[in-house]
Amino acid sequence: MxxxxxxxxxxxxxxxxxxxxxxxxxxxxxxxxxxxxxxxxxxxxxxxxxxxxxxxxxxxxxxxxxxxxxxxxxxxxxxxxxxxxxxxxxxxxxxxxxxxxxxxxxxxxxxPRTLPGAGSLRGAWVLRTLEDSTGLRAQLLTARDVAIIGAGVLGCEVAATAREMGLNVTLIDPNPTPMWRQTGAAIGQVLSGLHAARGVRLLMGTRTTCLLDDNGWVTGVGIKGGETVPADVVVVTIGSxxxxxxxxxxxxxxxxxxxxxxxxxxxxxxxxxxxxxxxxxxxxxxxxxxxxxxxxxxxxxxxxxxxTGAQDSYQPVPYFWTDQYDVRIQVFGSLPEDAHVRLIDGTTESRKFVMVAEKEGQAVGVVGWNSAKAVMAAKNAYLS
Ligand SMILES: Cc1cc2nc3c(=O)[nH]c(=O)nc-3n(C[C@H](O)[C@H](O)[C@H](O)COP(=O)(O)OP(=O)(O)OC[C@H]3O[C@@H](n4cnc5c(N)ncnc54)[C@H](O)[C@@H]3O)c2cc1C
Missing domain, CATH: 3.50.50.60 (FAD/NAD(P)-binding domain)
Structure with missing residues (x-):
């Protein structure tokens, strides 16, 4: 046909x-x-x-x-x-x-990208499909220790969910703070504080060297320097x-x-x-x-x-959100690592705030934590 x-x-x-x-x-x-x-x-x-x-x-x-x-x-x-x-x-x-x-x-x-050998290891997961999610959940229900490799948006979300399920969670990433690529250092530090306060063990600036296993079941993660992180479940969130x-x-x-x-x-x-x-x-x-x-x-x-023949042009302001614990983070535009970020509403301590990111004096992004109305107002004021 x-x-x-x-x-x-x-x-x-x-x-x-x-x-x-x-x-x-x-x-x-x-x-x-x-x-x-x-x-x-x-x-x-x-x-x-x-x-x-x-x-x-x-x-x-x-x-x-x-x-x-x-x-x-x-x-x-x-x-x-x-x-x-x-x-x-x-x-x-x-x-x-x-x-x-x-x-x-x-x-x-x-x-999803994964690590060499992870595909055939039981207890090692990526997360893209419904089957991934329900299969991972089933294993988390009987697990005690979970290691998450990669602290981007997805890794942070899995860390938050697993922690709320009562697991011991270790979040491992070579970058200095979580969501480094998506939000840069300033927001990353606030995120580190959020996850640490909820009991996540953060191994930032840490490279993973291998996955450890026993008879085909994952048992932990090897990290640079020789230390091992024990885990019944490993979630690989290193991008796609x-x-x-x-x-x-x-x-x-x-x-x-x-x-x-x-x-x-x-x-x-x-x-x-x-x-x-x-x-x-x-x-x-x-x-x-x-x-x-x-x-x-x-x-x-x-x-x-x-x-269908429309002639308009495409110029949206990029937007994503993420939910971690009781925090909704909304990002409009971009937050490059080298941007200057300043607080324009609320306080980071209350975890309810809006920041604007600027490069060469020009606003390039706004981010809001639990501030839906204020971040939308900031987006309209700075990015439209
Ligand atoms: C766990 C998870 C959490 C997320 N959370 C957020 C969030 O909080 N906020 C946010 O903004 N975004 C989030 N995202 C991202 C968001 O889901 C994606 O941006 C969105 O799904 C992209 O839609 P898509 O249709 O482009 O691709 P997809 O949703 O990936 O769909 C592509 C489809 O194409 C199919 N396909 C692939 N190859 C072929 C082929 N050769 N033939 C036929 N079919 C094929 C795939 O099987 C799949 O069903 C999340 C993503 C994941 C995985």
């Missing part, structure tokens, strides 16, 4: 593309191919409400069956795309099906790589993501959205790939607009 629009990737980026197309009155045929057998579900709760057991698997679904039916799109789930031929406008699936398209939207997200292996040789430009212009176009009639997509910034020409939910939605809506 040849669909007017074929979407590869059945998660938030793919689903939003279809919803936005229909919302804009698009009446053509639409097919969605998703490697996961599940109906589209949301990933942010996987490290929070699903991992902690507050939500069950039903609650993580993005839409109910009726809402999906109303989209009048064909969902081919549990089937991976394995080849793209841009010239022929064709995609081959792993079961041999050949699909044609008028327009193609790639929304294949990321594959764009899921583009199947696109090698397709003719698309791949460079840490699918390289796109400022309208999300990777080739004639081919778009990419979400975590896998590297878009050029219309104002600066800088090519950026963002790994957050809001970006996936905004790019999908924009691409649906482009397909």
């Amino acid at each position: 040849t669909a007017d629009v074929l979407v590869i990737g059945g998660s938030v980026g793919g689903l939003t593309t279809v919803e936005a197309l229909r919302g804009k009155g698009f009446r053509g045929t639409v097919q969605v191919v998703g490697a996961e057998a599940h109906l589209p579900y949301d990933r942010p709760p996987l490290s929070k409400k699903i991992l902690s057991g507050i939500w069950d698997e039903e609650q993580v679904r993005l839409r109910g069956q009726q809402e999906l039916d109303a989209l009048d799109a064909e969902f081919l789930l549990g089937c991976r795309a394995v080849r793209l031929d841009v010239e022929a406008h064709g995609v081959v699936l792993e079961d041999g099906q050949k699909l044609g398209y008028g327009r193609l939207v790639l929304a294949t997200g990321l594959t 790589i764009p899921a583009t292996d199947w696109l090698v040789g397709s003719g698309l430009t791949l460079n840490d993501g699918i390289v796109c212009d400022e309208r999300g176009r990777a080739a004639p009639d081919v778009y990419a959205v979400g975590d896998v997509a590297r878009w050029s910034d219309e104002r600066t020409g800088v090519s950026t790939r963002l790994e957050n939910r809001t970006n996936a939605v905004q790019q999908a809506v924009f691409v649906a607009g482009d397909i």
Whole structure:
């Protein structure tokens, strides 16, 4: 079959593309191919409400069956795309099906990075899918010590959830503070204080050398200097790589993501959205790939607009949030490590504050802790 629009990737980026197309009155045929057998579900709760057991698997679904039916799109789930031929406008699936398209939207997200040998060790986890989250939770329920390798946003969230489940948690990262890459030193120090106050053992500035095991079960983590960190469960949160292996040789430009212009176009009639997509910034020409939910939605809506003939330009302020313990952190723009950060509202001690990050006298980002209204006001004042 040849669909007017074929979407590869059945998660938030793919689903939003279809919803936005229909919302804009698009009446053509639409097919969605998703490697996961599940109906589209949301990933942010996987490290929070699903991992902690507050939500069950039903609650993580993005839409109910009726809402999906109303989209009048064909969902081919549990089937991976394995080849793209841009010239022929064709995609081959792993079961041999050949699909044609008028327009193609790639929304294949990321594959988690892991450590050598971790993939075959029981008790060693990455966290990207619903199965990862429920499987990890099952092991945390009977574990005592958990080591988390990588203190980025995901590692910090897992640390918070595991600590609230009563486990002994060690968080290990070569950088000086948690979320170093995402928020820099000033916020990182406040985060260190938050996790330490909750009883997490922080090993910052610490390199992992190996995973230790006994008969195929993980028993701990070796760190530089020879010390070992005992653990019944190890969670590896050291970042992810764009899921583009199947696109090698397709003719698309791949460079840490699918390289796109400022309208999300990777080739004639081919778009990419979400975590896998590297878009050029219309104002600066800088090519950026963002790994957050809001970006996936905004790019999908924009691409649906482009397909249906909209002429507007794409200039959003990047945004992500993270929930750790009882703190919601919201970040607009960027917080580079070398930015000057100043407090503009609240106090860090109360864990309710807003800071603005500046470079060369220019505001580049704002961050709020438990300050939804104030951080939005700051975003409007400094970044719009
Ligand atoms: C545990 C966790 C917690 C998170 N928490 C937050 C948060 O608090 N705030 C925030 O802003 N963001 C958060 N994120 C990030 C957010 O979930 C992602 O930015 C978002 O899911 C990106 O959506 P996407 O559709 O681009 O990709 P994905 O959600 O990764 O979906 C891609 C889909 O494509 C499928 N696929 C891959 N290759 C193929 C193929 N060849 N053929 C067919 N299908 C394929 C995949 O199986 C997957 O289902 C979190 C992510 C994780 C994993």
